[in-house]
Amino acid sequence: MIVVLMGVTGSGKTTVGRILAGRLGWPFFDADDYHPAANVEKMRRGIPLTDADRKPWLERLSGLIDEAVARGESLVLACSALKHAYQEYLRHHGDAVRYVCLCGSPELIRARLAARRGHFMDPSLLASQLEILEPPADAVRVDVGGTPEAIADEIRARLGV
Template identity: 45%
Template sequence: MQHPEQPQRLSVVVMGVSGTGKSSVAAGLAQLFGLPWIDADDLHVPEAVARMRAGLPLSDEDRWPWLDRVGASLADRTAAPRGVVVACSALRRAYRDRLRAASPELQFVFLDGSPALVRQRMEQRTGHYMPPALLDSQLKTLERPDASEPGVLHADIAVPVQQIVADIGARLVQRSKDASMKVSA
């Protein structure tokens, strides 16, 4: 598979509440660009997973060390010299800013959709520790990225995953070209 032209190093976080398809889109973007991908869920400590499995939302104190592990993965140029794609909720701006501090070139893809569609997806999936009962707490925590926040692309989850990946991939390539033109000008 020929990979589209990309920036020298591409770091992307696919973000949104649980059930929006972060893992599927992250895996698709990683394949498109020939990059590794990481599911930030795998970086939670067992105690945090147990809390969520029990239907208890995480506090910021629970999340900061996890976000630091995610940030370290994004910044690890030895493990991922060309870049990495990470699926991570990154619900608050402060969380995203913490990740940007670890990886300044970071791009975000915000997967957004109706709560009813997200709940339906959560109820249909199997084998995931995040119960649909935690969706409301995630929606309350979510600070939707707006135009004041740098490096965020938006995608509607009502669109098929393959189409989201193709669209976001093209937009990331275009951003890279635009940035290259600014540097050379």
């Protein structure tokens, strides 16, 4: 199973993903680590990425999923995957990929971003991410108002892993 924790910046994808992967004994990957340097610089400067900017990033993530599926391995991937087109691109292995949408109020996410230190993403990009967010119809939706540990436990229960 490939679990993709998706959502806007500040929704807790990396924090929850690390906890979830640790509890499952699966490898964890953060999609942010696969962005080309030019993408990181744009986001640092508060410039939203275009679909063209995301193409090489999505290709790298798709390759990561391909390798795991070919080896018969499970993993947890923290990835914004904001649009249906991105989700479908990564879901080419059908049922192997399960999306979990980490959802929260804009106010909660803004408060988290205001407290976050050391991340390249400019908090001003939250508005553009909320505008384009298209959770898949079959995504497991989890409210991020609880602790990261409780969120990870809820995801495990809802996915049956």
